[in-house]
Amino acid sequence: MNSNQATPGLSFTAESLRKKFRFSEFFAEKLITSVAFLSIALIILIFFFVFRESLPAFKHRPKATTEQQKITDGNKPESYGSSDTEAGSQKPETYGGAEASAGENKPETYTGSEPAAANKPESYGLVKDTSISADEVNPDASLRPSSEPESEGSLSSLFSNEWFPVSENPRYGLIPLFVGTLKVTLIAMLFAAPIAIFAALFSSSFAPAWLREWIKPAIELLAGFPSVVIGFFALMVMATFLQNLFGYETRLNSFVGGIAMALAAIPVIFTITEDALTAIPASYKEASLALGASKWQTAVFVTLPAATPGIFAAVLLGVGRVFGETMIALMATGNAALSGLNPFESVRTLAATIGAEMAEVVFGDMHYGVLFLIGSMLFIFNFSINAVAEFYVKGKLVKKIQGK
Amino acid sequence: MKIRLKNKIIGGTVTAASALSVILILGIIVIMLVVTFIGGKDTLTWKFLTTFPEEGMMKGGIFPAIYGTALLVIIMSIAAVPFGTITAIYLTEYAHEKSWIAQTIRFAVRTLATVPSIIFGLFGLGFFIKFVGAGMDNWFLGGHLKWAQPNLLWGSLTMALLTLPVVIVSVEEAIRTVPRELREASLALGATKWQTIKRVVLPGSVSGIMTGTILAVGRGAGEVAPILFTGAAYYLATLPTSVSDQFMNLGYHIYVMSTQSANVDQAMPIQFATTLVLLMLTFSLNLTAVLIRSRLRRRMK
Numbered sequence: 292m293n294s295n296q297a298t299p300g301l302s303f304t305a306e307s308l309r310k311k312f313r314f315s316e317f318f319a320e321k322l323i324t325s326v327a328f329l330s331i332a333l334i335i336l337i338f339f340f341v342f343r344e345s346l347p348a349f350k351h352r353p354k355a356t357t358e359q360q361k362i363t364d365g366n367k368p369e370s371y372g373s374s375d376t377e378a379g380s381q382k383p384e385t386y387g388g389a390e391a392s393a394g395e396n397k398p399e400t401y402t403g404s405e406p407a408a409a410n411k412p413e414s415y416g417l418v419k420d421t422s423i424s425a426d427e428v429n430p431d432a433s434l435r436p437s438s439e440p441e442s443e444g445s446l447s448s449l450f451s452n453e454w455f456p457v458s459e460n461p462r463y464g465l466i467p468l469f470v471g472t473l474k475v476t477l478i479a480m481l482f483a484a485p486i487a488i489f490a491a492l493f494s495s496s497f498a499p500a501w502l503r504e505w506i507k508p509a510i511e512l513l514a515g516f517p518s519v520v521i522g523f524f525a526l527m528v529m530a531t532f533l534q535n536l537f538g539y540e541t542r543l544n545s546f547v548g549g550i551a552m553a554l555a556a557i558p559v560i561f562t563i564t565e566d567a568l569t570a571i572p573a574s575y576k577e578a579s580l581a582l583g584a585s586k587w588q589t590a591v592f593v594t595l596p597a598a599t600p601g602i603f604a605a606v607l608l609g610v611g612r613v614f615g616e617t618m619i620a621l622m623a624t625g626n627a628a629l630s631g632l633n634p635f636e637s638v639r640t641l642a643a644t645i646g647a648e649m650a651e652v653v654f655g656d657m658h659y660g661v662l663f664l665i666g667s668m669l670f671i672f673n674f675s676i677n678a679v680a681e682f683y684v685k686g687k688l689v690k691k692i693q694g695k
Numbered sequence: 696m697k698i699r700l701k702n703k704i705i706g707g708t709v710t711a712a713s714a715l716s717v718i719l720i721l722g723i724i725v726i727m728l729v730v731t732f733i734g735g736k737d738t739l740t741w742k743f744l745t746t747f748p749e750e751g752m753m754k755g756g757i758f759p760a761i762y763g764t765a766l767l768v769i770i771m772s773i774a775a776v777p778f779g780t781i782t783a784i785y786l787t788e789y790a791h792e793k794s795w796i797a798q799t800i801r802f803a804v805r806t807l808a809t810v811p812s813i814i815f816g817l818f819g820l821g822f823f824i825k826f827v828g829a830g831m832d833n834w835f836l837g838g839h840l841k842w843a844q845p846n847l848l849w850g851s852l853t854m855a856l857l858t859l860p861v862v863i864v865s866v867e868e869a870i871r872t873v874p875r876e877l878r879e880a881s882l883a884l885g886a887t888k889w890q891t892i893k894r895v896v897l898p899g900s901v902s903g904i905m906t907g908t909i910l911a912v913g914r915g916a917g918e919v920a921p922i923l924f925t926g927a928a929y930y931l932a933t934l935p936t937s938v939s940d941q942f943m944n945l946g947y948h949i950y951v952m953s954t955q956s957a958n959v960d961q962a963m964p965i966q967f968a969t970t971l972v973l974l975m976l977t978f979s980l981n982l983t984a985v986l987i988r989s990r991l992r993r994r995m996k
Contacts, residue, residue: 319889320789326778327785330803330863333856340821341814486716493713506717508985513724515981516974517917518812519946523953523970524727527734527963557720587706608809615811617920618946622954642813642920649820649924666817670810677806 334674342667348449348463348660449661454628454639456648456658463661467630471545471638472614475624478549478634479556479613484606486553487560494561495568496590507565514558522622525551530623539635541625546634548624552616556609563608567601568594600687604680611676615669617642641665731974734967743968752930752952753962757969762934763847763942767922768912770851770938771858776908778855779862786863787870788892808860812920819853819925820845841939848938850926857921858911865910865988869903870896872991906987913980917973919946929955945973 451464494506530547539546571594579589595602620626625637626647639647645662652659742756749755782800790797828842828849836842873896881891897904919927928941929951935942949969956962 313887316887316889319892323781323785323789326781327790327800329778330782330800330807330859333859334803334806336822337810337814337818340826341817344817344821344825486719489713489716490720493710493717497710497713498717504989506721508989509724510717510720511985512978512981513720515913515917515977516724516727517919517946517977519917519919519949520727520731520970520974520977523949523966524730526953527966528730554723561720585702585706587709588702591709611809611811615813617811617813617923618950622950642811645813645817646920646923649817654825663817663821666814670814673810673814674806677809678802681802681805 338667338670338674341663341670345660345663345667347655348657348664449664452630454644456661457651461658463657465641465661465665467628468639468641468644468665470630470632471624471628472640472642474545474632474634474638475549475552475620475640476610476613478546479552480606480610482550483553483556483560483609483613487557487605487609488564488602490557491561491564491568492590492595494565496594497586507562510558510561513554514562516554518555518616518618519622521551521554522619525619525623537635541635541637543623543625543637544635545624545638548620548638548640549634551619551623552613555616555619556612559612560605560609563605564598564602567598567605570601571597600684604684607676607680607684611673614676615642615673616640617646621646641669645669728974728978731967731971735964735969735971738964738968739971744972747932748930752956752965753958754965757945757948757965757972759931759934760943760945760948760969761972763927764916764945766847766935766942767851767854767926767944768915770847771854771915772908772912774852774855775858775862775911776904779859779907779911780866780904782859782863783866783870784892784896786867788888788896804860804863807856808864812857812918813923815853815857815921816923816925818856819849819921823849823852824925845924845926845941846939847926847935847942850922850942851938853921853925854915854918857918858915861911861914862904862907865907865984866900866903868988869900869906869991872903872994873899902987902991906984906991909980909984909987913977913984916980917946917977919944919950922947945969945976949973 448463449465451462452466453462453464454467455462490506490510494503498506525547526543529551530542533547533550534542537546575593575597576589579593580586584592620640620643624640624643626639626643627637628639628644629636645665648658649662652662744756744761745758746756747758782804786797786800790800824843824845828844831842832838832840877895877899878891881895882888886894922944926941927944927947929947931941931943949966952962952966952969953959959966
């Protein structure tokens with residue numbers, strides 16, 4: 292302080308101390324800030340665009356049936372199988388593995404109706420008039436006057452029990468898909484949660500420090516396994532092994548899929564649980580040990596309960612991981628939309644449905660919209676899980692540790 | 696005495712169960728590596744890596760899939776790494792730790808990290824192909840269909856969005872290991888904030904940016920769901936020559952070969968070898984990242 296006044300040549304005025312405006316500084320800061328906002332914008336954009344593409348599900352109900360009905364009236368159903376592969380590869384709107392998957396699973400439908408659906412939405416009015424016979428096939432539509440309550444018809448069919456998107460009378464019942472997804476998730480969590488939590492407990496409470504430094508990165512390596520590799524392993528090796536072990540009928544089922552997904556969920560649960568357990572203040576453990584509790588008593592009765600919110604968050608995020616897992620579901624669950632509760636039955640999960648069918652739909656029709664609607668639901672579900680894990684759990688954890 | 700014995704039994708059980716869980720997980724990792732290695736090692740030759748598939752993909756190599764995957768991760772890194780690094784710089788250098796903006800961005804990044812990969816695929820289809828691509832076709836090509844279909848660019852950009860959080864998190868961690876004193880020294884010498892970041896902070900966190908890139912590449916090379924409908928092709932007779940071409944991909948190759956090939960059993964050795972290639976690639980990338988990271992953490996201590 293004094294030296295400032297003592298130095299003769301230097302005088303600090305308000306003017307000289309004011310921050311200079313530098314354009315490059317200003318520019319850099321603004322640029323960096325706006326790039327950082329990209330992540331927020333992305334979340335909004337993802338929701339907006341996925342939801343936007345799902346709009347056809349809300350309005351195109353009669354079109355979907357009538358279009359198809361018209362096609363089936365016009366052409367002989369048998370002719371589709373052969374022409375399908377070429378037609379599929381020529382249309383720009385059919386994607387990815389369309390040739391392969393369309394040829395294998397559902398040879399009928401769609402390719403013929405494509406130009407009309409994609410290019411000329413105006414033509415639907417005309418089609419509607421000619422298609423009263425089509426409505427008779429569909430019990431839903433025939434019950435009501437054909438013009439007004441269309442959107443209700445489409446929405447109510449979402450709650451039916453049948454998922455037959457590609458047939459003369461398509462039905463988009465999401466219930467079997469939900470049942471399948473929940474079944475797989477439940478099985479996966481039954482395996483993943485205890486194993487991962489116990490492993491985290493070992494790593495944080497029982498293992499010596501040198502071992503701990505090895506366990507954590509090693510398990511995190513499992514997180515680096517691509518899901519397609521886990522799916523392949525489940526499909527080729529695990530499915531046969533488990534079938535021989537338990538002797539059930541269908542080789543690919545929700546049990547195999549669930550165990551495979553447990554492999555994907557374990558690193559997620561392990562990492563977060565481990566972090567939560569190590570974040571417990573040492574004073575907790577020291578107090579417990581000082582009272583004469585043994586190592587395992589401290590771990591089970593002190594550390595573990597104190598970290599419950601964190602473990603809860605870990606399991607939630609594990610559920611989110613399994614819920615949206617696509618490749619493993621596609622490869623290991625058998626992909627049949629059954630809604631029974633038997634764990635040894637094939638199932639079709641929500642995410643796998645998107646992955647398997649998006650390649651063969653007509654852009655802008657009901658099926659396309661429903662797939663995007665499923666996508667929106669998956670996104671909302673994951674977003675809420677993440678929000679709960681983030682805010683509720685974190686708040687609780689902090690309170691608990693601070694002892695309020 | 697009795698209580699003590701009971702305690703010992705429970706304690707032993709808990710310890711054993713937890714140790715067993717760790718062994719189980721590590722065992723599964725080893726089994727997966729070994730099984731893929733045994734299944735694929737005979738087919739995996741230099742020729743397999745450098746030739747095209749033949750006879751309906753029943754024979755021949757996987758060169759186009761490797762090439763396509765390489766292009767994908769390169770374009771992806773070019774897009775994801777700068778954006779991820781800049782976001783990390785904002786979070787560590789510019790934003791206040793407790794400000795709502797920083798909190799929201801952090802929340803958004805964590806959400807992005809947990810969004811299922813198939814949703815990115817849907818977003819790529821809805822945004823890049825049907826919105827941006829179709830818009831580009833309408834504006835520049837007068838409706839001629841070029842960009843409004845799946846291609847390498849859209850696939851890579853979709854993958855970049857998926858790997859963005861990976862980059863952000865590791866770069867942020869690295870920037871935090873740059874000692875505060877270095878920044879203060881730089882500022883005290885009269886450097887501006889941006890000069891400090893450019894000359895002191897960024898050079899100090901190069902290893903973190905590298906880790907982030909490696910992790911992102913490892914993730915991007917293995918993910919299939921995002922490119923299912925944004926660019927991956929079942930089979931291509933030629934290599935992609937521009938970003939508007941479709942491409943083949945290792946993970947997608949495994950998927951179609953194991954679920955949709957004409958004769959799954961006959962193609963089994965090729966499938967195992969392809970899986971082995973992909974697994975070795977992602978495994979070695981992740982291992983490298985883990986090693987760099989542990990060195991970084993040691994430096995922090």
